[in-house]
Amino acid sequence: MKRSLLLFTMITLAFLLLLGCSSNEDDSNNESSDGGSEEQIEISFSWWGDTGRHEKYNEIIDLFEEAHPTIKVDRQFGGWGDYWDRLTTQVSGGNAPDVVSMHQFYVSDYARRGALHVLNDKVESGELDLSDYPEAALDSGKVGDDIVMVAKGITMPGFVYNTAVFDELGVDYPQSDWTWDDFVDKAYEIKEAIGEDGWAIEDGSGGQLQPLFRYFARQHGQDLFTEEGKLGFEEQVLTDWWTMWDQMRQDGVIPDAATSNEYDGLPLEANMFATKKVALLGLPANQMYLYEEQMAEGEINIVRDPHIDGGPNGEYIEGAYLSITEASPHKEAAAEFIEFFVSNEEAVKIFKTEQGPPAGTEASNTVIEELTPPEKRAVEYIQTTVDLSEPAPYAPEGVNELETLFSDNAEAIAFGQKSVEQAVADFMNEAKSILGE
C-alpha cells in the first residue's frame, strides 16, 4: 500500500512538473502579444565581458528599469568565446535576446542571414535618437545601406607596454610611429634584455584574422576581403606575414608553439603580459586601464600598430555595438533600451570607456570629465587614431570558417608541421573555395 502511494505521488509530481513547464510557455506567449504600454513587458539583453563589465552593465540596466517601470530586462552574459556560440544557437532556436551585443567581424554573418532588425526607420523617425553620432560612427554600424547596429563604444587597437617593465629591462619605449622593421628590431632588443625569463611579445602570426593581420594587408593597399566578399589580399602578403613571425619564433624572440598554446585563452591576470613573460601586447585601447589596475607599478602606454614605410594606414573604426534581433517581439522597448544605454547621462557615466568611449558626441564629452589617467590616455589614443582610419569592407559569410583556417595554418607552421609556403598555398586554396571563388 505504502509503495503504491509513493508511486502515485511521484506520478502526480511528474504531471505537475509537465503542467508547470507548459504554463510557463503560455506566459511567454502572452508577453509576445505586446502593445499596451501599461502592460509589464520583459526584454532580454546579452553581452560578453568579464566580471567588472558585468557589474557595470547590471548597474546601467538597474537604472533603466527604474526609469522604465513597465520594462524588465532579462540579463544574459558570459565570456567572449562562449558568447558567439550561444548567440548562434539562440538565433537559430528562435529565442535570441531582443537586444544583443554585436561586433563588426560577426555582424554580416547575422545581418546577411536576416537575423538583425534594420534600424533605418527608427533612426530617421527619431525613435532611436542618434542625431549627435558622428557620420563615421553611424556608418560603422551599417551593412550596405542598412543600419543594423549602434555603437556602444568606439575603440582602436595598438601595442601596449608597461613603463616599469621597460625601465627595468633598460629598453627604450617604442615610438608611436613605428614600422614593422622597427617592431622586429625592438622585439630582438627586448628578448636580448629579458633573457631566459620571457619573450618580447606573444606569437601574433595566427589567432584571429584581425586586427593585426588585417592592418598588415591594408598597409599593402589590400584588405582581408573585397566589397564583393571575396578574398582581398595576395599570396605574397600572407607569405611575408608568416615569414616574419616564423623567423622570430625560430630565434626565440616569441614563444614556441607549445608555450603559446598553453597560454591561449587564459584570463587577464594570468596571461603573458600581466605576468611579465612578454613586454609588448596587442590590445584594444579601452582595455588598457585593466592592466594598469592589475600590474600595480608603471604606466600602461599604447602605440599604434606598426606600419609600412610609405604605405597606406591600416586603421579602420572598431567598436562594440548593440543590435535588435529581427525575431524580437518588443522592438520599441528594445530601441528605448539602446538609446538609454548610449545616451542617458547616468548610464554613460557608469559605462565610461568600458568598450571604448561612447560614440555619441555629448555622451563622449560627459565621460571625458570622469576618467582616470589610463582611461584618459586610451581616449586620447582612440581619438587620434580614429582620424587616421579608413572604411573597411564587412566580413563575408563564412568568416568563421576562414578564421579557423587561418589559425590552423599558422599553428601548423608554429609546430613545424608545414613550411610557410605550404601553409600559404593551403590557406589561399581553401579560403577561395569557402568564399566560392
Next chain:
Amino acid sequence: MGKFKLFWKNNGIGYLFLTPWLIGILTLTAIPMGASLYFSFTSYDMFNAPTWVGLDNYLSLFSDAKWLQSVKVTLIYVLLGVPFQLAFALFIAVILNKGIGGLRVYRAVYYVPSLFGGSVAIAILWRQIFGGNGLVNNILGKFGFEGINWISTPDTALYTLIILMIWQFGASMVIFLAGLKQVPVELYESAKIDGAGSLKQFFQITLPLITPVVFFNLVMGIIGAFQAFTPAYIVSGGTGGPLNSTLFYTLYLYQKGFTQFAMGYASAMAWILLIVIAFATAIVFATSKKWVYYQG
C-alpha cells in the same frame, strides 16, 4: 470484449504511467532526430529555410581532411581508452573485493572522479595537472626529468585525455564490484583445495563468471567514448588543438554546426556517428555469444 478494450484493460494503466516518458521521447528525441535526418540532406544555416542537396553532405565528408582527422582522433580515443579503462576498473574492483578494511571509503573515493564525469571543473583541473608548470612535470622534475607541456604538444595532448578517461573508471568499477560479489565463494574454495593460485583463480573463475558485466561495461564504454565532448572542448578551449590533435568527432560536429553555421553538414556527421556506434555495438553483441558466459 473487443480487442481494443481487452488491450486497454490489460495495458492501459501501464501506458498511462508511461505517458510522461512517452511525451519526453517524442518531443525531445524522436522529433529532433527526424528533423536532423532531414537536415542532413539539406544545406541549412539555421537562419534561412533549408535547401535540399541530397547526399552532398555525406559525400563531401570524405574529402574533408579535418573530418578524417576527427575520425582518427576519436578512434584512437575509443580503442585505447575503453580497454584500458575497463582493465583498470576491474583491477581496482578485484583489489577492493578482497575485503580490505575501509572498503566503503575506497569505493566512494574511487567513484568520485566518475561523479564529476565530463565536468568542466575536472577538465580545467586536468589542464593544470598536465600544464608546463603542472603537477606531472613537478613530479618528473623531482626525478630529474624535464617535462613538456603535455596538453599543448600535439603528440601528447590526446593521450592526456585518454588518461583522464581512464582515471574516471569509478562507474564501471562499482558495477564490476557488484558482479564480483555474485561469484559463488564455494568455487574459490574448491579451487584452492585443488591448488589453484590466485592468478589461475582469476582467469579460470572470476573472469568467466563476470563476462556479462564486462560485456555491459564494454558496450556502455564504447557508446560513451564515441560521444566524448567536454574534456576536449575545455582542455583545448573549443578548438580541438593543438594542431587538431584533440579534435574529437563531436567537437568538430559542434564547430561545424554552431560556429560555422553548417547545420546540414553537422547533421550528416551526427548520423554517420550514430551508424558507427550502432555498428560497433552490433559487433560486440555478435561476438558476445562466443565469450559471454551466463550462469545457469
